[in-house]
Amino acid sequence: QQQVKQSPQSLIVQKGGISIINCAYENTAFDYFPWYQQFPGKGPALLIAIRPDVSEKKEGRFTISFNKSAKQFSLHIMDSQPGDSATYFCAAKTYNFNKFYFGSGTKLNVKP
Amino acid sequence: NAGVMQNPRHLVRRRGQEARLRCSPMKGHSHVYWYRQLPEEGLKFMVYLQKENIIDESGMPKERFSAEFPKEGPSILRIQQVVRGDSAAYFCASSQRTGLATNEKLFFGSGTQLSVL
Numbered sequence A: 001q002q003q004v005k006q007s008p009q010s011l012i013v014q015k016g017g018i019s020i021i022n023c024a025y026e027n028t029a030f031d032y033f034p035w036y037q038q039f040p041g042k043g044p045a046l047l048i049a050i051r052p053d054v055s056e057k058k059e060g061r062f063t064i065s066f067n068k069s070a071k072q073f074s075l076h077i078m079d080s081q082p083g084d085s086a087t088y089f090c091a092a093k094t095y096n097f098n099k100f101y102f103g104s105g106t107k108l109n110v111k112p
Numbered sequence B: 001n002a003g004v005m006q007n008p009r010h011l012v013r014r015r016g017q018e019a020r021l022r023c024s025p026m027k028g029h030s031h032v033y034w035y036r037q038l039p040e041e042g043l044k045f046m047v048y049l050q051k052e053n054i055i056d057e058s059g060m061p062k063e064r065f066s067a068e069f070p071k072e073g074p075s076i077l078r079i080q081q082v083v084r085g086d087s088a089a090y091f092c093a094s095s096q097r098t099g100l101a102t103n104e105k106l107f108f109g110s111g112t113q114l115s116v117l
Helices: none
Strands: A004-007 A010-014 A019-025 A030-038 A045-050 A056-059 A062-067 A072-077 A086-094 A106-111 B005-007 B010-013 B019-024 B031-037 B043-050 B053-056 B065-068 B075-079 B088-095 B112-116
Touching: A004 A086, A010 A019, A019 A086, A019 A106, A030 A062, A045 A056, A045 A062, A045 A072, A072 A086, B005 B088, B010 B019, B019 B031, B019 B088, B019 B112, B031 B075, B043 B065, B043 B075, B075 B088
Parallel strands: A010 A106, B010 B112
Antiparallel strands: A004 A019, A019 A072, A030 A045, A030 A086, A056 A062, A062 A072, A086 A106, B005 B019, B019 B075, B031 B043, B031 B088, B043 B053, B065 B075, B088 B112
16 A cells, blocks of 8 residues: 555646645654655655654745645645756655655646 | 765666666665666665665565675665566665654665666
């Protein structure tokens, strides 16, 4: 069973728009939620991460919103740029075990 | 400080041959993970290793696949008697030791693209 469910599978956004990718989880023991960005032919790279003791974390144009009661978290990319076109993965892990569970990925295409 | 190094970058094998994929973790990292990615799909967990120990191999097929992370040298993912369905990108990642911190970061290599003819 998939521990982390991600949507949408693909997303097209105009330059300057807001890209929103959503993830949901079931395991309440998860306590670390990173987002990874992957360009074609490259490995995923950590973009931003959040712990459940805060509801939002912002780094530049990237923001994670976290809803603990709903067991959902989302990535918002403000002022989306063509250079943001990539595949984005959400992930989760528990406190005492270093196994990361990844979502199925969202392919973002930002149109110029 | 070099990142996670994987080699080869591309590997072509004929059906029935063996494939050996290597991964050198980042300096100071003692945890290694292997993930498999099919085109247009997500990352599927295969195995999680520490030095000389397999911590979790729940994502790895029971037959033909094996992994090791010896005391010295890189981690190796071995696929015996490859079949066409094994064609995929295989990513290695590493992290520091598990401690009290809950925000330990995972660093990925650039992957090995395995093609089985």
